[in-house]
Amino acid sequence: MTATTMELGAGTTGYRPTATRLAHPWFSLNVITAFLGAAAGYGIGHWIGNYIASNYAVVQSTGQNNVAVVLALFFGVLGFIVGIGGLNYPILKMFGYQPEERAPVEDWTKYFRFSTDHKVVGKQYLVGVIGMFFIGGLFAMAIRTELTNPTTHFFAPDIYLQIVSEHGTIMMMMATSLVVGPLGNFLIPLMIGSRRMAFPRLEAISFWIFLCGLMVILTALPLGGFDTGWTGYAPLQTEAAPGMDAYLVGFGTIGTGMILNGFNQIVTIVNYRAPGMRWSRLPIFVWSMLATSFLLTLATPVLFVAGWFGVLDRTAQTAFYVNTHGGSSYLWENLFWFFGHPEVYIMAIPGFGLVGEMLPVFTRKPLFAYRVGAAGMFGVALLSFFVWQHHLFVSGINPDMRPVFMLTTELISIPTGFIYLIGMGTLWRAKIRFTVPMMFCLAMYFNFLIGGITGVYNSDVPVDVTIHGSFFVMAHFHYTIMGGLLFAFFGAVYYYTPLLTGKMLNNTLAKIHFWWMFIAFNFTFFPLFIVGFLGMPRRVFEYAPRLQVLNDWASASAYMLGMSFLVFAVNFVWSVWVDPKPAPANPWQSLGLEWQLPAYKMPWYNFERLPIILSDPYHYGEREALPVAHLQGVLALAGAGAGGGLAPVGAVGPDPGPEISPPRGEAEREDPRPE
Amino acid sequence: MSHMEQPSERPGDGIDPRGPNVPHFARLFAIWLLATAIVEPVLYFLVWPHIPPGTMTDAARGAQFDALVLTMTAAPVVIAVLEYYLYAMIVWHQKKGEPPEDGPPIWGHVGIQAGWIAITSAIVMGAFVFGTYELINTSGAGGGEGPSPIWTPAATKNMLTVQVIGQQWLWTYRYPQFGGFETPDLILPNHTKIAFHVTSLDVIHDFWAYQLGVKADANPNVDNVAFATTNETGRFTVRCDELCGIWHGAMYNYGYIVSPTAFYKWATSTEKKLAPLTKTLPKFAWTYNPSANGAGGGYYPSTDPFYEVYKYEYGSSGREGNLPAVHIKSFGWKPSQAGAHHVRER
Numbered sequence A: 001m002t003a004t005t006m007e008l009g010a011g012t013t014g015y016r017p018t019a020t021r022l023a024h025p026w027f028s029l030n031v032i033t034a035f036l037g038a039a040a041g042y043g044i045g046h047w048i049g050n051y052i053a054s055n056y057a058v059v060q061s062t063g064q065n066n067v068a069v070v071l072a073l074f075f076g077v078l079g080f081i082v083g084i085g086g087l088n089y090p091i092l093k094m095f096g097y098q099p100e101e102r103a104p105v106e107d108w109t110k111y112f113r114f115s116t117d118h119k120v121v122g123k124q125y126l127v128g129v130i131g132m133f134f135i136g137g138l139f140a141m142a143i144r145t146e147l148t149n150p151t152t153h154f155f156a157p158d159i160y161l162q163i164v165s166e167h168g169t170i171m172m173m174m175a176t177s178l179v180v181g182p183l184g185n186f187l188i189p190l191m192i193g194s195r196r197m198a199f200p201r202l203e204a205i206s207f208w209i210f211l212c213g214l215m216v217i218l219t220a221l222p223l224g225g226f227d228t229g230w231t232g233y234a235p236l237q238t239e240a241a242p243g244m245d246a247y248l249v250g251f252g253t254i255g256t257g258m259i260l261n262g263f264n265q266i267v268t269i270v271n272y273r274a275p276g277m278r279w280s281r282l283p284i285f286v287w288s289m290l291a292t293s294f295l296l297t298l299a300t301p302v303l304f305v306a307g308w309f310g311v312l313d314r315t316a317q318t319a320f321y322v323n324t325h326g327g328s329s330y331l332w333e334n335l336f337w338f339f340g341h342p343e344v345y346i347m348a349i350p351g352f353g354l355v356g357e358m359l360p361v362f363t364r365k366p367l368f369a370y371r372v373g374a375a376g377m378f379g380v381a382l383l384s385f386f387v388w389q390h391h392l393f394v395s396g397i398n399p400d401m402r403p404v405f406m407l408t409t410e411l412i413s414i415p416t417g418f419i420y421l422i423g424m425g426t427l428w429r430a431k432i433r434f435t436v437p438m439m440f441c442l443a444m445y446f447n448f449l450i451g452g453i454t455g456v457y458n459s460d461v462p463v464d465v466t467i468h469g470s471f472f473v474m475a476h477f478h479y480t481i482m483g484g485l486l487f488a489f490f491g492a493v494y495y496y497t498p499l500l501t502g503k504m505l506n507n508t509l510a511k512i513h514f515w516w517m518f519i520a521f522n523f524t525f526f527p528l529f530i531v532g533f534l535g536m537p538r539r540v541f542e543y544a545p546r547l548q549v550l551n552d553w554a555s556a557s558a559y560m561l562g563m564s565f566l567v568f569a570v571n572f573v574w575s576v577w578v579d580p581k582p583a584p585a586n587p588w589q590s591l592g593l594e595w596q597l598p599a600y601k602m603p604w605y606n607f608e609r610l611p612i613i614l615s616d617p618y619h620y621g622e623r624e625a626l627p628v629a630h631l632q633g634v635l636a637l638a639g640a641g642a643g644g645g646l647a648p649v650g651a652v653g654p655d656p657g658p659e660i661s662p663p664r665g666e667a668e669r670e671d672p673r674p675e
Numbered sequence B: 001m002s003h004m005e006q007p008s009e010r011p012g013d014g015i016d017p018r019g020p021n022v023p024h025f026a027r028l029f030a031i032w033l034l035a036t037a038i039v040e041p042v043l044y045f046l047v048w049p050h051i052p053p054g055t056m057t058d059a060a061r062g063a064q065f066d067a068l069v070l071t072m073t074a075a076p077v078v079i080a081v082l083e084y085y086l087y088a089m090i091v092w093h094q095k096k097g098e099p100p101e102d103g104p105p106i107w108g109h110v111g112i113q114a115g116w117i118a119i120t121s122a123i124v125m126g127a128f129v130f131g132t133y134e135l136i137n138t139s140g141a142g143g144g145e146g147p148s149p150i151w152t153p154a155a156t157k158n159m160l161t162v163q164v165i166g167q168q169w170l171w172t173y174r175y176p177q178f179g180g181f182e183t184p185d186l187i188l189p190n191h192t193k194i195a196f197h198v199t200s201l202d203v204i205h206d207f208w209a210y211q212l213g214v215k216a217d218a219n220p221n222v223d224n225v226a227f228a229t230t231n232e233t234g235r236f237t238v239r240c241d242e243l244c245g246i247w248h249g250a251m252y253n254y255g256y257i258v259s260p261t262a263f264y265k266w267a268t269s270t271e272k273k274l275a276p277l278t279k280t281l282p283k284f285a286w287t288y289n290p291s292a293n294g295a296g297g298g299y300y301p302s303t304d305p306f307y308e309v310y311k312y313e314y315g316s317s318g319r320e321g322n323l324p325a326v327h328i329k330s331f332g333w334k335p336s337q338a339g340a341h342h343v344r345e346r
């Protein structure tokens, strides 16, 4: 069933949806029909592929029909999207019908349907990314198990490579959407005072496409896996088993979702800000989402094209990556990393944004040098398009350009440093409250410091000659992605769960989770810098016996790290479903707009009246400051009476006084920040 | 939050550890100076000699020195940041029993922001200039420089050329100055400039001679050149450092730096010994077309060039054994086995 949203005028009397449920009770689209669609699509695609290609010479001599595999996966994804109802609207439009506008389903089944409520999509994403993180984590446990012994093997070498490749690919795909998906979709409209995302149908479809992409990657396993790692270098790619098709189609699929999601968020942030939400008042998290979304929309198409070339090489026997026929294996390396480096900032900037958003709340101070922080994120995003060849310093590509790429890479540490500037400035003479989210923020700063400094080692060509492709690099990117993004994410989960669900997570378990994860994480990955420096390459099942002690230490710590997430899972399930404890409104006394109304109680159109933004959300410690927004909407301000609108629930902003004071003219208020 | 006083009006402000009159900055600076003064000499005198990859070649020595310089530059930064966070956590937290308050509304500080940007920019530019100098000064720092390197050693007169050929899952080496014989053993003379010409017969591999500080991708149809000058005799490890298929993890062996005379003896005798085999190999070239010589690696056993080695050394049943490294036994070095061992097992 298609739930379309209506164009909502800037709040006048408040929008009341016509509550008729037009979905046919005996046939409505949901995940079950989606899986049926996927199965049907898979079968059809496979049949077409066999019909087209089974008499190709290459298919007959290798017994491997990549055309059938690619088409099966593609039609499978298409079938899934049709089955969930993602294409109802465009299809009806195409045939000249005006699709009915229906209010979204309101019971629990909405989480298993194509929902255009951004709050539902955010929660779907949340469960999706955490689920994928756990699956990827199981693969990580398998990797560490294999590496407990330098020469005795738990897995056959091909199985081991499939495990490493699945782990890397799943984690990278998951981390790309880790914050943008759940928190971006959930929070952006609430933070900028909008009733919805700009393109709710695109938003919904981006989630289901994301899910499809991850499922496609998992289908690689029954197809024989892929042995190229997540980087998929040709010519290995070209000659690999059919599992490689799943890698290429999977990246294409998830890439489509990334582009749509990013595009949607850009348009939303630019066009759907409530009255008064000037750029200078935008929460820092929204700035980070904007920067990330630009990376998503601009970098991902390159990956898409690169993957498409790969698919053509494997099916239509083109030669994009085949040196002997006029192609080049360098082409894939260039295209992949041209996407790949912006990708690593897609996995860093959201963490910066989250930390910037939480620090003021728990230091009870304004965000220090807000503009520098926002500029830093955009500086990082922009520069990330100019550094990709630092992954290829010893490849023989453009060797004389190495100083340039060394320079651009090192330049990125300047805007990245801004994130430390705003963090350290905000801590200056603060009133730190050591809540769990705050502890995660501080840990993120600690981990990212190590991740960032070791990144400078990678950027320095003479040192990189030793550490390129070694466990040093592996430890470096786990420190940035896991130590940075994932720590910020878990901090944000503890911080925002009361907003998402109205439930408070258990604080003791949360603290146990934090310390356990923090210690185990550092115990796991710090020794791996040394292991890499001492000569252990990535993606190997055999290593020098002298490195066994460090590897065993890392493996033991990795099991501990894996277990720490069980504490989180137990806490989450227990506190949200089994024994829920209602959260107080605004438990952290945040000034942010998103906290002024209880999101978990909001209707799907969020605001009964569009709020009027009066200030940025960081006026801690200022008695005179205005509240972040006027929640009574336009009418109240015009003096037409305050009735009708939602009263601010649990508003803890500076008390505006017994009467609602009309906002002073914008010019009257001094901006205390330096330019 | 709205109940807090302006900080300067608070009674007893002078003794409040959070107040503006406490010389936080001076304290932080003093601690930082002390810690840095302790750490830097430790790095220089105690850590430097142990930094990988050692000193077997000038490239390795350069990498070691660079890592030292980076570490000595990074240490004060790391100390400053960690110290600051610890200090803030200890001094500037909401004390138990105190009524919850907000901090002072400080929105920024032009001087601090400008200073921050200036300092980080200076460090970054320093790192860039130093890295570039080191890269050029050590003729590419042991990294692969593509087919026509622009940073070459000054005098190339007595340079030894070694061609490194990667294939699934084996390294072999050809010595063009000795008739182009091909062997699975990497023997190098001491105190000699070496030019490694790295190429591949199938997928991308990466030639990583760890202790030599040399790393260069082996791309099919590409001649990727890396330079190093040997300084010490001894054994070094060669590993494949780019994922090249299922036996990538087993694609390693060992090489040796020996005295120039021992090398010369080994090279000339091997050249003579392998002469009949060398004739059957593809003519020495900087790159090879895989289909011309059958890609090796056990995929196409009938055209595997090493099949000829076995026939030559052991007769045609020799395929089951280890690679014949016998020709260096006479110099007291253990023959290399690993890597090749697995290929044969398959």
Ligand code: HEM
Pocket (backbone or CB within 6 Å): A137, A140, A141, A143, A144, A164, A165, A167, A168, A169, A171, A172, A175, A228, A229, A230, A231, A474, A478, A481, A482, A486, A524, A537, A538, A539, A540, A558, A561, A562
């Ligand atoms: C649960 C904790 C984790 C552990 C113990 C772990 C462990 C590992 C190990 C040991 C490897 C190296 C395999 C090898 O090269 O031989 C690896 C590779 C990798 N990991 Fe993780 N990991 C964890 C979580 C993550 C997370 C959260 C991410 C990203 C979001 C991630 C992304 C990757 C990637 C991209 C690779 C590279 C795969 C490749 O070489 O293609 N990992 N992981």
Ligand SMILES: [Cu+2]
Pocket (backbone or CB within 6 Å): A340, A341, A344, A387, A388, A390, A391
């Ligand atoms: Cu990069």
Ligand SMILES: [Cu+2]
Pocket (backbone or CB within 6 Å): B205, B206, B240, B241, B242, B243, B244, B245, B248, B249, B251
């Ligand atoms: Cu390899």
